Amino acid sequence: MALLVTKFGGSSVASIDKIKLIAKKIKHLQEEGNNVVVVVSAMGDTTDELIRLACMTGGNLSNREMDMLLATGEQQSAALLALTLQGLGAKAISLTGWQAGISSDANYSKARIYEIKAKRIKTELAAGNIVVVAGFQGLSPDGDITTLGRGGSDTSAVAIAASLAADKCLIFTDVDGVYTADPRMVEKAKKLSYIGYEEMLELASLGAGILQPRAVEFAMLYRVDVEVLCSFNNNSGTLVTEVNSVEKQRVVSGIADDRNCAKIALFDVPDKPGVAMILFKTLAKHAINVDMVIQSAMRNERNDIAFTIENNDLEKALPVVEKLVKEIGASGMAYGENVAKVSIVGAGMQSNPGVAADMFEALADANINIHMISTSEIKVSCIIDEDKIQAAVQVLHKKFELDKVE
Amino acid sequence: MALLVTKFGGSSVASIDKIKLIAKKIKHLQEEGNNVVVVVSAMGDTTDELIRLACMTGGNLSNREMDMLLATGEQQSAALLALTLQGLGAKAISLTGWQAGISSDANYSKARIYEIKAKRIKTELAAGNIVVVAGFQGLSPDGDITTLGRGGSDTSAVAIAASLAADKCLIFTDVDGVYTADPRMVEKAKKLSYIGYEEMLELASLGAGILQPRAVEFAMLYRVDVEVLCSFNNNSGTLVTEVNSVEKQRVVSGIADDRNCAKIALFDVPDKPGVAMILFKTLAKHAINVDMVIQSAMRNERNDIAFTIENNDLEKALPVVEKLVKEIGASGMAYGENVAKVSIVGAGMQSNPGVAADMFEALADANINIHMISTSEIKVSCIIDEDKIQAAVQVLHKKFELDKVE
Numbered sequence: 001m002a003l004l005v006t007k008f009g010g011s012s013v014a015s016i017d018k019i020k021l022i023a024k025k026i027k028h029l030q031e032e033g034n035n036v037v038v039v040v041s042a043m044g045d046t047t048d049e050l051i052r053l054a055c056m057t058g059g060n061l062s063n064r065e066m067d068m069l070l071a072t073g074e075q076q077s078a079a080l081l082a083l084t085l086q087g088l089g090a091k092a093i094s095l096t097g098w099q100a101g102i103s104s105d106a107n108y109s110k111a112r113i114y115e116i117k118a119k120r121i122k123t124e125l126a127a128g129n130i131v132v133v134a135g136f137q138g139l140s141p142d143g144d145i146t147t148l149g150r151g152g153s154d155t156s157a158v159a160i161a162a163s164l165a166a167d168k169c170l171i172f173t174d175v176d177g178v179y180t181a182d183p184r185m186v187e188k189a190k191k192l193s194y195i196g197y198e199e200m201l202e203l204a205s206l207g208a209g210i211l212q213p214r215a216v217e218f219a220m221l222y223r224v225d226v227e228v229l230c231s232f233n234n235n236s237g238t239l240v241t242e243v244n245s246v247e248k249q250r251v252v253s254g255i256a257d258d259r260n261c262a263k264i265a266l267f268d269v270p271d272k273p274g275v276a277m278i279l280f281k282t283l284a285k286h287a288i289n290v291d292m293v294i295q296s297a298m299r300n301e302r303n304d305i306a307f308t309i310e311n312n313d314l315e316k317a318l319p320v321v322e323k324l325v326k327e328i329g330a331s332g333m334a335y336g337e338n339v340a341k342v343s344i345v346g347a348g349m350q351s352n353p354g355v356a357a358d359m360f361e362a363l364a365d366a367n368i369n370i371h372m373i374s375t376s377e378i379k380v381s382c383i384i385d386e387d388k389i390q391a392a393v394q395v396l397h398k399k400f401e402l403d404k405v406e
Numbered sequence: 407m408a409l410l411v412t413k414f415g416g417s418s419v420a421s422i423d424k425i426k427l428i429a430k431k432i433k434h435l436q437e438e439g440n441n442v443v444v445v446v447s448a449m450g451d452t453t454d455e456l457i458r459l460a461c462m463t464g465g466n467l468s469n470r471e472m473d474m475l476l477a478t479g480e481q482q483s484a485a486l487l488a489l490t491l492q493g494l495g496a497k498a499i500s501l502t503g504w505q506a507g508i509s510s511d512a513n514y515s516k517a518r519i520y521e522i523k524a525k526r527i528k529t530e531l532a533a534g535n536i537v538v539v540a541g542f543q544g545l546s547p548d549g550d551i552t553t554l555g556r557g558g559s560d561t562s563a564v565a566i567a568a569s570l571a572a573d574k575c576l577i578f579t580d581v582d583g584v585y586t587a588d589p590r591m592v593e594k595a596k597k598l599s600y601i602g603y604e605e606m607l608e609l610a611s612l613g614a615g616i617l618q619p620r621a622v623e624f625a626m627l628y629r630v631d632v633e634v635l636c637s638f639n640n641n642s643g644t645l646v647t648e649v650n651s652v653e654k655q656r657v658v659s660g661i662a663d664d665r666n667c668a669k670i671a672l673f674d675v676p677d678k679p680g681v682a683m684i685l686f687k688t689l690a691k692h693a694i695n696v697d698m699v700i701q702s703a704m705r706n707e708r709n710d711i712a713f714t715i716e717n718n719d720l721e722k723a724l725p726v727v728e729k730l731v732k733e734i735g736a737s738g739m740a741y742g743e744n745v746a747k748v749s750i751v752g753a754g755m756q757s758n759p760g761v762a763a764d765m766f767e768a769l770a771d772a773n774i775n776i777h778m779i780s781t782s783e784i785k786v787s788c789i790i791d792e793d794k795i796q797a798a799v800q801v802l803h804k805k806f807e808l809d810k811v812e
Contacts, residue, residue: 016462050482056422057486059493068500069485072478076456079475080463087465094474099549120549143505143526 002167003125004029007039007135007157011174012231013077014044016084022172022231023084026130030090035125037164039135039157040081042073063108067137067147071097074134074153082132092130095120097137098145102156104138110149111138113156113218116163133160151212158215162222169219169226170237171211176230177238178203178210180402181255185393188403192253193236196243199253202345202379216240243347251355252346252400255393259340259386261291262314263371264321265306268331275328276305286320288313291341292372292383302331308372308383311337339371340389343381344396356380362399368392408573409531410435413445413541413563417580418637419483420450422490428578428637429490432536436496441531443570445541445563446487448479469514473543473553477503480540480559488538498536501526503543504551508562510544516555517544519562519624522569539566557618564621568628575625575632576643577617582636583644584609584616586808587661591799594809598659599642602649605659608751608785622646649753657761658752658806661799665746665792667697668720669777670727671712674737681734682711692726694719697747698778698789708737714778714789717743745777746795749787750802762786768805774798 006026013019030036050069054061078094085092101117124131135153138146148155154171161169176191178200183189195203197220204213210228219226219240229237243249269275276295283290288309296304309317314337325333349355356373359380363370368391372383384392397403412432419425436442456475460467484500491498507523530537541559544552554561560577567575582597584606589595601609603626610619616634625632625646635643649655675681682701689696694715702710715723720743731739748769755761762779765786769776774797778789790798803809 016459019463053422053482053486054489057425057490057493059489059491061489062492065485065488065492065500068502069482069489072481075478075481076459076475079471080459082471083460083465083467083475084463085465086468086471087463094471096474096551145502 001033001035003035003164004168004170005037005039005157005161005164005166006170006172007153008041008172008231009153009174010041010044010047012172013040013042013081016080019077019081019084023081023088025231027085027088027090030130036130037121037125037160037166038081038130038132039153039160040074040077040132041135041153042070043077043080046073046076064144067108068145070147071134071137071145074136078132078134085130085132090130091128092132093124094132094134095124096134097156098139100133100160102138102159104140104146104148106140106142106144106146108146111140111146113138113148113159116159118160118163121160121164149214151215154212154215155218158218158222158224158226161224162218166224169224171226171228172231173210173228174230175210175228176233176235177228178240179254180405181393181397182257185257185390186255186397189397190403190405192238193406194239194241194243194248195253196249196347197240198378199243199345199347200240202343202376203254203256211240249348249351250346250405251348251352252344252402253405254345255396255400255402256343256345257340257389257393258343259389260311261308261339261341261383262311262335262337263306263308263339263383264317264333264335265304266321266325266330266333267304268302269305270329271301271303278328279305279324282320282324283309283317286316288317288320292374292381294372306372308339308341338386339383340386341381341383342389342392342396343379344400345379347378349380350377358399359396362395363392366391366395368395407439407441409441409443409570410574410576411443411445411563411567411570411572412576412578413559414447414578414637415559415580416447416450416453418578419446419487422486425483425487425490429487429494431637433491433494433496436536442536443527443531443566443572444487444536444538445559445566446480446483446538447541447559448476449483449486452479452482470550473514474551476553477540477543477551480542484538484540491536491538496536497534498538499530500538500540501530502540503562504545506539506566508544508565510546510552510554512546512548512550512552514552517546517552519544519554519565522565524566524569527566527570557621560618560621561624564624564628564630564632567630568624572630575630577632577634578637579616579634580636581616581634582639582641583634584646585660586811587799587803588663591663591796592661592803595803596809596811598644599812600645600647600649600654601659602655602753603646604784605649605751605753606646608749608782609660609662617646655754655757656752656811657754657758658750658808659811660751661802661806661808662749662751663746663795663799664749665795666717667714667745667747667789668717668741668743669712669714669745669789670723670739670741671710672727672731672736672739673710674708675711676735677707677709684734685711685730688726688730689715689723692722694723694726698780698787700778712778714745714747744792745789746792747787747789748795748798748802749785750806751785753784755786756783764805765802768801769798772797772801774801
């Protein structure tokens with residue numbers, strides 16, 4: 001008898017009909033002899049609708065009250081799923097985050113779980129219940145409701161799995177696993193049967209969008225085996241796990257693409273200490289994340305500096321940068337939205353030199369110009385023209401023979 | 407500086423525009439130097455929409471899960487009102503029932519409050535906050551969310567007022583107070599400036615529908631002054647309070663009407679011990695409330711028995727009664743929905759004999775036939791033909807000179 005923690009996202013509980021479908025799946029897991037905990041997100045557009053109402057109030061949307069408001073969405077879907085399971089003849093009970101013993105810091109809207117006292121969950125499991133827990137939420141030390149930020153339900157599920165020492169955490173989503181590349185871009189993209197935590201983390205950050213990075217970090221920290229699989233079929237998914245043996249490590253596991261990029265360049269920045277510091281500190285102060293940075297060779301003691309940010313942040317960034325151009329005495333600036341990022345990710349890179357060179361060669365052979373490069377131990381990313389992104393993913397997928405991966 | 411507990415019902419928070427209106431009223435109360443606690447119901451049709459979703463699940467709508475589901479409605483409106491107040495520049499914080507320290511029994515869907523630990527409310531008031539509490543909900547001894555049943559938010563407000571020893575509990579509704587009769591029926595109906603708890607209780611039970619009976623009972627028990635007034639104007643309301651002095655007691659304070667009546671008659675019921683017991687016990691077992699009962703004079707050791715129930719219960723009651731007719735050996739049954747109940751209520755009746763006779767006289771003068779009569783210390787009710795109800799209310803209003811009442 002295994003202990004499974006499962007998680008279903010908003011699109012899996014978007015309607016009562018969908019809730020009925022997943023309820024059958026959950027009941028089946030119990031009938032196979034497993035103890036089952038289910039973590040749910042809010043129904044489809046509930047959260048958006050609540051945000052819409054909140055915006056109408058004219059208030060400043062204080063995070064404490066927004067968390068109080070938004071946490072109701074998951075409480076509703078948890079209760080509705082418990083009712084549906086009961087309707088199928090299963091024993092089920094729903095719990096809010098605080099009832100499930102999920103403690104977080106008081107950092108409203110992006111709180112971090114720091115402890116789970118799973119006593120109530122264990123009691124309800126022992127009583128034969130399927131335990132449905134409202135995801136995305138916790139309780140602050142002062143007894144206030146917090147939410148865990150984007151993808152918080154993934155983190156709820158992995159954290160509960162860790163605290164229960166569950167056999168596995170099953171994350172049910174729209175897709176049936178992690179692929180070597182976006183299947184809409186590469187016809188021969190293959191589903192990976194397993195992937196290491198670090199690789200998954202790089203793929204998640206790069207926008208594969210299947211598992212939230214914080215959930216992967218949590219899984220890595222507590223060595224929780226996480227399987228990503230589809231809510232609406234019975235295909236096997238992708239196991240996110242510890243991949244230690246060099247034999248199991250692939251040189252390249254996947255190609256990630258990210259179109260949410262914008263590039264900003266500053267011309268003729270004076271080459272004196274502290275200028276770059278001012279630039280990037282100011283951007284950080286405005287909560288603008290800088291991804292890649294490139295500084296051109298010095299000419300007449302002045303440099304060109306270019307960097308990329310999320311395209312979403314561009315509107316916010318432009319006036320900040322324009323002001324900075326004057327302050328630091330640069331000659332001007334330019335920006336472009338028509339760039340994208342392509343990355344290769346693989347734990348085996350560490351022991352296989354020359355992988356980056358292979359990547360640059362493949363892109364060069366396909367006449368794809370590289371604007372910027374950044375590398376980490378298990379990842380190489382290149383900024384290229386946005387209209388070349390599909391071609392880039394395709395040539396790299398072929399170059400690293402990912403259609404043959406398992 | 408007074409401490410006020412206010413309550414706004416579902417129609418007062420039905421939209422963000424309405425929430426903005428009441429937020430101004432609440433802020434004004436604070437600006438006048440009062441400490442203010444606000445209890446809110448769920449927005450307009452939120453509860454109905456959640457029930458609709460729950461019905462679609464195919465589950466048996468277990469009360470524990472329904473309470474978990476429905477309690478979100480009040481949590482949402484509390485958070486939205488707090489956001490709106492903040493938008494007006496006021497300090498405000500929302501609390502769920504359990505955060506406000508409201509403990510109840512575990513009788514899901516109709517739980518009773520047994521204690522309020524108002525520490526958190528007091529802390530937030532001391533910090534200068536308007537404290538917005540989600541009404542209608544409590545926490546069971548096992549840490550589960552409960553709801554208090556119909557009109558539960560009224561009870562939440564009165565109970566919080568009692569626990570805080572508040573100066574007054576203001577119940578804001580659609581109407582601006584308690585009238586001597588339904589103003590749609592009697593043009594000269596007058597708003598009462600005050601009314602005693604017992605009288606209010608009789609008027610509430612009789613369907614005046616302004617304050618829930620349990621809230622009035624709570625107010626009576628803890629001697630809380632409750633004012634009923636309108637959310638959307640600034641008229642003074644009706645104070646529900648202790649009316650001890652005989653001088654302040656009116657002989658008749660108001661005329662109540664209730665069309666939600668049905669009459670059932672059983673013919674030729676054998677006149678032996680236990681028959682009536684079987685009849686009314688069986689109805690009680692099916693949760694059908696019997697209001698009035700009349701038993702005709704004995705003929706040949708057989709009686710006719712007639713009684714009234716809520717019209718809503720008629721469909722449920724008929725098969726039960728039909729079965730009983732056979733079991734107890736009656737000769738048959740009949741029922742009618744075209745009856746209504748008119749009642750006079752007044753604490754002064756106790757010391758003024760002849761009030762009931764005045765009522766019967768007024769109805770007789772107007773050619774209104776009385777089918778059944780029931781009396782209590784401060785109330786006389788008559789069942790009459792439904793099409794005579796407006797005439798009855800009008801003649802009684804005139805007879806007892808209620809247009810001159812204050």
